[in-house]
Amino acid sequence: MQLHNYFRSSASFRVRIALHLKGLPYDYVPVHLVKGEHQAPAFASRIGDALVPALVTDGGDVLTQSLAIIEYLEDTHPTPALLPADPLARARVRALAQMVACEIHPLNNLRVLKYLVRELGASEDAKTAWYRHWVRHGLEAFERQLALNEHVRAAQGLPASDYCWGDTPTLADCCLVPQIFNAQRFAVPLEGLARVQAAFDHAMAHPAFEAAQPSACPDCDA
Amino acid sequence: MQLHNYFRSSASFRVRIALHLKGLPYDYVPVHLVKGEHQAPAFASRIGDALVPALVTDGGDVLTQSLAIIEYLEDTHPTPALLPADPLARARVRALAQMVACEIHPLNNLRVLKYLVRELGASEDAKTAWYRHWVRHGLEAFERQLALNEHVRAAQGLPASDYCWGDTPTLADCCLVPQIFNAQRFAVPLEGLARVQAAFDHAMAHPAFEAAQPSACPDCDA
Structure with missing residues (x-):
């Protein structure tokens, strides 16, 4: 998996925590928000809102929005769980x-x-x-x-x-x-x-x- | 179930749609935001962010945040599904x-x-x-x-x-x-x-x- 993210983005930070909690390795792809790299065509053309974080799966699927990404990790790698069972x-x-x-x-x-x-x-x-x-x-x-x-x-x-x-x-x-x-x-x-x-x-x-x-x-x- | 909500609140509207889609009956409890009724102690003391919507289950549990409420309805009443299986x-x-x-x-x-x-x-x-x-x-x-x-x-x-x-x-x-x-x-x-x-x-x-x-x-x- 690749995580397109920025060190200071708190939405990116959420996903990094989830990946580390689940012990999932990922390639860190920096996107410098202050320099506007999220608005460059190579990034923005793949992501409707041109925001970080974006997760690219091993199958090449591009997923956006931090909570949706974490729920995806939970659906596909349920242990350790980040949501209770009840x-x-x-x-x-x-x-x-x-x-x-x-x-x-x-x-x-x-x-x-x-x-x-x-x-x-x-x-x-x-x-x-x-x-x-x-x-x-x-x-x-x-x-x-x-x-x-x-x-x-x-x-x-x-x-x-x-x-x-x-x-x-x-x-x-x-x-x-x-x-x-x-x-x-x-x-x-x-x-x-x-x-x-x-x-x-x-x-x-x-x-x-x-x-x-x-x-x-x-x-x-x- | 009781839904504490306001007709014009779009977060409330989201939950109303989900309840109707799933065919779940509920008591409509109006909370007039413009009159500040969400800040009245009887409401605010039960809800950390004092916002609508809030769902009170038949067991008396108070749930907040529209997307969390809809996911709860999905977890407890999975048909018709509001999320795909994949x-x-x-x-x-x-x-x-x-x-x-x-x-x-x-x-x-x-x-x-x-x-x-x-x-x-x-x-x-x-x-x-x-x-x-x-x-x-x-x-x-x-x-x-x-x-x-x-x-x-x-x-x-x-x-x-x-x-x-x-x-x-x-x-x-x-x-x-x-x-x-x-x-x-x-x-x-x-x-x-x-x-x-x-x-x-x-x-x-x-x-x-x-x-x-x-x-x-x-x-x-x-």
Whole structure:
């Protein structure tokens, strides 16, 4: 498999974590977003939204959208599982993942920040305030959901979670960890988010998360 | 089951379509977003992100995030299927759904539009331009992906799709149709999107899409 991705793209980071968790080898194909390489015809002609990540299977199929790619890896390489077996628990894990992928991250990617500056005339301070507002707002919601999920687990006689849900990493951790990396990079205040912080710390102690992080990527220029 | 939702919320609309497609009865619980009813303690205390839709199962479990809810319905009521059986085809359908749910819709919901006006001082014209820009940009990407998928299907000897993928409605149609309703409401130009328009028209001829639309909802005030 080939993963077309960018070291700093948090959607790419999600897929890298999933590949490492499942122990699946892949060729790392860097696509430099800041240099606009995703808009070059050789890339954009194969991918409707011209975004990273894109996974090219050994059969040459091109798959897009990070959560769809991870679900594909789950369908085709079910062990270790990144989703619980129980439908209710699966829904809770997917909802946590989507709280990041549908509520936080879309507001803060590069093209949106560019629009704020170029089209709406936002200052650097206003752009930073936008970034911090939506990330903080979304992570507070994530923290509340983790607290609600604790009650659900307690009512079922299940132990508290080390990860976002249960005692093994799931799709939710694949989404949360890259978002926290971005939050740290933009100095988003993270105080008062004890469950989020604990889940992040626990995940980062796992070698798959460590191996997938931006600083471990071959295109990292930091 | 109870569906907490709002007639005009496109994420709610996605779940209504799925429930109708699967023939699952549900109690419609209106949550008036413009009046802020989603922020009332009785609602917000049960739902981390205080957003609609939320599905309350017959067992009292509260599930959030529209795509997670639809996947739960798929896991628990697999017929009729809203995802293909083949993993590659599943990934393509999920990617189309996420092109709407992760790339288009998050930029255009009510709280984001409010932030543009209140915090960034955007004029009504600038707000409308933002809305149209991101919807149009996302639908053009969706159109390109449908064209790429046509080639994939042709290479496999499969017929062209009536719906977004294949000859039955999928998760992708559940996401596309509400986004087109929103696009029409905000007068987003839709010319040149032949495949998108055909998929929308085909879906709207299906009674489940018709029954789920905003004007058929009990809280519709239009």
